[in-house]
Every structure is written in structure tokens, then in C-alpha cells.
Amino acid sequence: MKNIIIGSSAAGISAAETLRREDPTCEIIMISDEPNPLYSRPLISYYLAGELPEERIYYRPPDFYERNRIEAHLGRRAVRVEPRANRVILDNGEELEYDNLLLANGASPTFPEIEGLDKAGVFGFRRLSDAKEMLAMLPQVKEAVVLGGGLVGLKAAVGLKARGVDVTVAVGSPHLLSQMVDARAGEIYRALLEEHGIKVATGMEPAKILGDGRVTGVLMESGEELPAQLVVVGKGVRANLEPVEGTEVQYDYGVIIDEHCRTNIPNIYAAGDVAQSYDVVRGRHWTNALWPCAVEQGRVAALNMAGKEAVYRGSMGMNSVQFFDLPVISAGLAGLRERDFDSELIDQPGPRIYKRLVLRGDRLVGFILVGEIENAGIIRSLVERGVSVAELKDRLLRESFGFSEIMPLIEGRGERFPEREYQELIETMRLMS
Amino acid sequence: MERIFCDLRRCLACGACELACAVEHSSSKDLFQAVLEGEAPVRRREVQPAPWGNLSLACHHCESAPCIDACITGAMHREEGVVLVDQERCVGCWMCVMACPFGAITPSKLKVALKCDLCPEREGKEGRERYACVAACPTEALFAGEFAEFKRLLEEEVVRY
Ligand SMILES: Cc1cc2nc3c(=O)[nH]c(=O)nc-3n(C[C@H](O)[C@H](O)[C@H](O)COP(=O)(O)OP(=O)(O)OC[C@H]3O[C@@H](n4cnc5c(N)ncnc54)[C@H](O)[C@@H]3O)c2cc1C
Numbered sequence: 001m002k003n004i005i006i007g008s009s010a011a012g013i014s015a016a017e018t019l020r021r022e023d024p025t026c027e028i029i030m031i032s033d034e035p036n037p038l039y040s041r042p043l044i045s046y047y048l049a050g051e052l053p054e055e056r057i058y059y060r061p062p063d064f065y066e067r068n069r070i071e072a073h074l075g076r077r078a079v080r081v082e083p084r085a086n087r088v089i090l091d092n093g094e095e096l097e098y099d100n101l102l103l104a105n106g107a108s109p110t111f112p113e114i115e116g117l118d119k120a121g122v123f124g125f126r127r128l129s130d131a132k133e134m135l136a137m138l139p140q141v142k143e144a145v146v147l148g149g150g151l152v153g154l155k156a157a158v159g160l161k162a163r164g165v166d167v168t169v170a171v172g173s174p175h176l177l178s179q180m181v182d183a184r185a186g187e188i189y190r191a192l193l194e195e196h197g198i199k200v201a202t203g204m205e206p207a208k209i210l211g212d213g214r215v216t217g218v219l220m221e222s223g224e225e226l227p228a229q230l231v232v233v234g235k236g237v238r239a240n241l242e243p244v245e246g247t248e249v250q251y252d253y254g255v256i257i258d259e260h261c262r263t264n265i266p267n268i269y270a271a272g273d274v275a276q277s278y279d280v281v282r283g284r285h286w287t288n289a290l291w292p293c294a295v296e297q298g299r300v301a302a303l304n305m306a307g308k309e310a311v312y313r314g315s316m317g318m319n320s321v322q323f324f325d326l327p328v329i330s331a332g333l334a335g336l337r338e339r340d341f342d343s344e345l346i347d348q349p350g351p352r353i354y355k356r357l358v359l360r361g362d363r364l365v366g367f368i369l370v371g372e373i374e375n376a377g378i379i380r381s382l383v384e385r386g387v388s389v390a391e392l393k394d395r396l397l398r399e400s401f402g403f404s405e406i407m408p409l410i411e412g413r414g415e416r417f418p419e420r421e422y423q424e425l426i427e428t429m430r431l432m433s
Numbered sequence: 434m435e436r437i438f439c440d441l442r443r444c445l446a447c448g449a450c451e452l453a454c455a456v457e458h459s460s461s462k463d464l465f466q467a468v469l470e471g472e473a474p475v476r477r478r479e480v481q482p483a484p485w486g487n488l489s490l491a492c493h494h495c496e497s498a499p500c501i502d503a504c505i506t507g508a509m510h511r512e513e514g515v516v517l518v519d520q521e522r523c524v525g526c527w528m529c530v531m532a533c534p535f536g537a538i539t540p541s542k543l544k545v546a547l548k549c550d551l552c553p554e555r556e557g558k559e560g561r562e563r564y565a566c567v568a569a570c571p572t573e574a575l576f577a578g579e580f581a582e583f584k585r586l587l588e589e590e591v592v593r594y
Pocket residue numbers: 006007008009010011012031032033034041042043044045076077078079104105106107108125126127152155240242243271272273274289290291292294319320321505526528
């Protein structure tokens with residue numbers, strides 16, 4: 001069996017390791033336009049901030065490819081997939097044939113359609129090379145503007161601030177982190193960032209990047225000019241569809257995958273940020289560009305490629321982040337613009353503690369936990385399994401809430417909790433009664 | 434692989450397992466010493482009221498562990514079945530806390546995730562002494578072994594009742 005994987009990050013690595021474990025003799029070819037060693041993408045902000053040296057963000061050792069007997073084409077881009085010929089064309093014209101193909105080529109920053117993005121000093125924040133180029137430029141940077149107040153933008157802002165740069169975050173939305181949390185939580189983070197010296201301007205869209213060869217500032221739609229020698233664009237990401245554009249492979253915002261992480265072409269799979277999978281909360285396909293989804297989808301795709309039927313239950317929006325000392329975890333329909341719910345439960349016992357549960361009927365469809373995150377995983381599992389929490393509602397937000405309180409629910413809905421650990425618990429409970 | 438199970442009926446919620454766990458994971462392994470040294474030992478096991486009694490809960494070392502998938506640094510990993518945190522690599526992003534459906538991972542003040550590691554420093558000890566929590570349990574509610582053995586034990590007890 002000849003397997004080709006395009007992309008060597010969360011999804012690609014997970015798939016390659018699974019393939020090698022399942023089939024010691026199969027051929028594995030990986031194509032990546034990034035060089036070795038393999039680093040963890042979410043850690044580039046820690047590197048930018050100076051919290052981790054480069055070696056500490058490596059995700060796999062430099063001998064990853066040899067150790068797993070992988071033929072690696074590094075620094076090469078896959079420019080086209082030819083599903084009928086079972087062939088991938090590289091940017092140097094080389095043609096590689098496959099039995100199974102995995103698209104694990106991720107996503108790239110979205111840039112707004114404004115003038116001046118080509119000036120030196122304008123960055124997306126996605127690759128280690130972005131962080132390195134930003135660091136190299138720092139001696140000439142007094143002020144930076146971050147366009148976008150999402151997780152990635154704020155991580156860049158905090159990182160630059162840690163390096164002594166005067167940072168302004170300019171956000172189109174009325175609140176920060178609007179994809180991840182609601183207005184109240186967004187305001188908690190605005191106050192926190194401002195306390196740490198980061199300026200936040202909401203309701204501000206950029207009109208033009210100013211400067212000659214080098215950026216000198218950003219002209220906002222409001223007419224205001226924000227001086228900056230460095231601009232980071234954190235306006236979300238879009239799937240890297242280039243290799244499949246115009247082919248029979250079906251895509252929308254991402255490549256559409258089924259419960260086997262397979263595309264509409266039987267021997268082509270997709271996983272990670274490039275893919276659009278079934279969202280268990282939304283009940284339809286959706287892009288959840290997240291590390292855990294990439295790893296799980298990569299594994300499920302690889303198992304199926306190796307001929308072992310494996311099923312992917314689906315994804316959901318979720319995230320966890322800590323800025324300064326304040327952690328937040330949210331999942332499901334937690335963002336500012338989500339409307340598809342009936343009721344919410346809110347508890348705000350302190351200025352920096354905020355908890356919100358979002359329900360549709362008796363089902364939990366989302367939550368936000370700021371400050372006290374210990375029970376996030378239990379609550380997230382209830383969102384994921386889509387079970388009724390009618391009997392639990394009043395207890396979910398209590399400080400004393402713990403896993404044991406959902407045991408009766410698990411016993412009653414055993415089919416929704418198929419994992420070994422739950423099933424053992426159900427058996428234990430049955431033996432008690 | 435050997436894991437730790439809790440007989441809900443036998444667990445009286447005395448908290449001995451929690452304390453023993455905290456002490457086992459303190460640098461001096463001595464409660465008095467730890468407190469003197471200003472260290473606040475953190476337990477990786479928690480007793481909660483449950484149907485039929487109480488549940489002493491810690492990491493299940495899941496067969497398919499969502500915390501490992503979620504870990505962005507590779508700190509959360511598996512060694513011979515045991516799910517472990519490499520504290521040197523953990524950056525405190527709490528993706529594992531978000532992922533764990535049992536709430537068995539503690540986001541500690543030191544910005545590292547803490548969880549049951551099956552007492553690696555007690556390796557070599559035999560029987561109930563092998564794990565600090567099991568050794569400390571006065572009612573033998575905690576059991577270390579395969580699930581099938583635990584189940585057999587429960588079944589025997591059911592017969593006895
Ligand atoms: C700063 C930052 C912080 C983040 N923090 C979090 C977090 O806390 N939690 C979380 O869940 N997620 C986080 N993410 C998102 C997370 O990094 C992604 O979800 C994850 O990396 C997706 O992995 P992937 O393998 O699908 O794709 P990617 O990581 O995008 O990797 C795709 C790889 O393929 C390469 N490639 C693309 N096209 C081609 C081609 N045509 N030919 C060859 N190679 C190609 C790319 O260069 C890249 O190396 C963060 C991202 C960033 C940038």
C-alpha cells in the first residue's frame with residue numbers, strides 16, 4: 001500500500017504514526033512545505049513571547065521521518081491532486097502516485113481585502129517562520145497593531161507586549177474573542193488585557209496599511225490612523241484548498257469528510273484544519289479548526305486507510321486558553337453571535353469568574369467557564385453526547401459539582417457513552433443495584 | 434493493564450486516599466514535612482458523593498485518551514498503558530482539562546496539569562501497598578487490578594449480601 005500525506009503537522013503526524021503502527025510495511029510519503037524539525041503550531045506564541053526557546057516547541061524529534069520510515073518531501077508544495085490518475089503533482093513538477101491520499105494540509109490566515117498588505121512588517125501568525133521574522137524585526141518596532149481580537153490575534157498581542165512592544169488590538173466586533181465567548185466574558189478579557197498595558201479598540205475595521213516599502217501604520221475605516229511598524233493580521237483562517245480546487249474532490253469552506261474522514265473520492269481522505277466535518281452540536285458540516293480535532297481525524301483517517309474500519313463521531317467548537325493568570329474554556333454555541341438556543345444559565349460569583357451554560361430544550365449546546373475551569377471536561381462531554389440534562393441543570397454550575405453527579409445519566413443513556421471506561425462504570429453500578 | 438477501581442458501597446468518603454495521594458506526590462513524601470516546607474501537596478484523586486455510596490475518582494488511563502489528542506505540546510503521553518504528564522513540557526494551556534470527561538485533571542497554580550500517575554515511585558511494592566490511595570483505604574473500597582477481577586469481587590459481594 002502506498003500512502004501519501006500532504007501536510008506534516010497535527011493531522012499529518014497523527015496519521016503517519018497511526019499508519020506505521022497499524023502497518024509496519026506500508027509505504028508512507030509525506031509532503032510538507034515547511035522544513036524539519038516538526039514544531040507545535042499553537043506554541044509559536046510562547047516562542048514569540050520568549051516563554052519557550054525554539055527547541056521546546058518541537059513536537060517530534062528531528063529523526064521523526066527516518067524513525068517511522070517515511071519518505072519525506074520537505075520544502076515542497078503539492079500543487080495539484082489528480083484523483084482519476086491517483087497522482088499528486090509537486091511544485092517542482094515531480095509526480096507521485098498513491099493508493100490512498102490524505103489531505104492534511106491545514107489552513108492559512110485570512111487577510112482582509114485592503115491595500116498595503118504586501119508591505120514589509122505585515123504578518124499572519126501561523127508559522128514558526130512568522131514568529132522568527134517578527135522577532136528579527138523587533139529592534140525597529142516600537143508600536144504594533146494586531147488586527148483581530150480572536151484567540152490567535154490576542155496570543156500575538158500578548159507575545160509582542162511581553163517583548164516590550166506597545167500593542168493595540170483593533171477588532172471589528174464589539175467584543176474580544178467573539179468566536180469563542182459572549183460579551184460578558186469578552187469584556188472580562190478586555191479589562192484584563194488593558195490592565196496589562198495592551199490597548200483594545202473594538203468596532204474598528206482597517207481600511208489601508210500605510211507606509212512605503214515598510215509599514216508605518218494602519219488607516220482605519222473610521223479615519224483614525226494607528227501608528228505601527230509591525231502589523232499582525234489575526235482575522236481567522238481558511239482551508240488550504242489549492243491542491244483540490246477544480247478537481248472532483250468535494251469542498252465547501254473545507255474539504256467535506258464523512259464519518260470515516262473520507263472525502264467523496266473513496267481513496268482520498270482529509271483531516272484537520274483543511275477538512276469540514278460533521279459538527280455534533282450544529283447538526284451539520286462545519287469547520288472546527290482545532291488541534292484535538294486534527295489529531296483525532298488524522299488517526300481515524302489513517303485507521304481506515306490501513307483497512308481498519310474506524311468511525312469519527314464528529315467535531316464541535318471548543319477552546320481553552322489562559323491569558324496572564326485567567327483561564328477560559330468554552331465549547332459549542334458559546335460565541336457572541338450564536339442564537340440557536342432557548343435558554344441560558346449564568347453565574348458570576350466574582351469579578352473574574354464567569355460561568356454560562358447554553359441550552360436548547362433540555363440539552364446543553366454550549367458553555368463558557370472563565371476563572372474556574374475544573375469541570376469543563378465533564379460539561380463538555382455532556383454537550384458532545386447530546387443527552388438531556390433536565391435533572392442536573394441546577395447543579396452544573398455549583399462549585400461542588402463533580403463527575404459522580406452525572407453517573408445516573410450515564411447509566412440511563414449507556415448507548416451514548418460507548419467507551420470502555422464508561423461501560424465499566426455502568427457495569428459497576430448495575431452490580432450495586 | 435492494572436488500574437484502580439472504587440467499590441461505591443464501601444467508600445465512606447473518609448478522604449484517606451486523597452491525603453495519601455497528596456503526600457505521595459509531595460517532594461518529602463511526609464505530610465508534616467511538606468506542610469513545614471510550605472508546600473501545599475496537591476491530590477490527584479477526589480472523593481465525591483455518588484449513587485450507592487461514594488466515588489473515589491482519578492484518571493481512568495482511558496484506552497483512547499482524549500487528553501492526549503488535545504495536548505498541544507506532547508506533554509500528555511502514554512507509557513506502557515499509563516497516561517502521564519511530562520511536567521517539563523506542559524505549558525498550562527488546559528486543553529487536557531477541556532478534554533477530560535471525568536474532570537480528573539487538575540489545572541495547578543504552577544501552570545502544569547496534574548493527574549494520577551499510578552505512583553511510579555512505589556514501583557516494586559506489592560499488593561495493596563503498590564498504590565498510595567489503595568494502601569490508605571481503610572475499607573478496601575479501592576481495588577487495583579484488571580476490571581474483570583474487580584467485577585468478580587463485586588459479584589461475590591452481591592451474593593454475600
Ligand atoms: C498561534 C496559534 C495558536 C493556536 N492555539 C490553539 C489552541 O490553543 N488550541 C487548538 O485547538 N488549536 C490552536 N491552534 C490551531 C491549531 O494549530 C490547528 O488547529 C492545527 O495546527 C491544525 O493542524 P493541521 O495538521 O490540520 O494543519 P496545519 O497545522 O495548518 O498544518 C498543515 C501543514 O501543511 C502544510 N501545507 C499546506 N499546504 C501544503 C501543500 N500544498 N503542500 C505541502 N504542504 C502544505 C502547511 O505548511 C503546514 O505545515 C492555534 C493556531 C495558531 C496559529
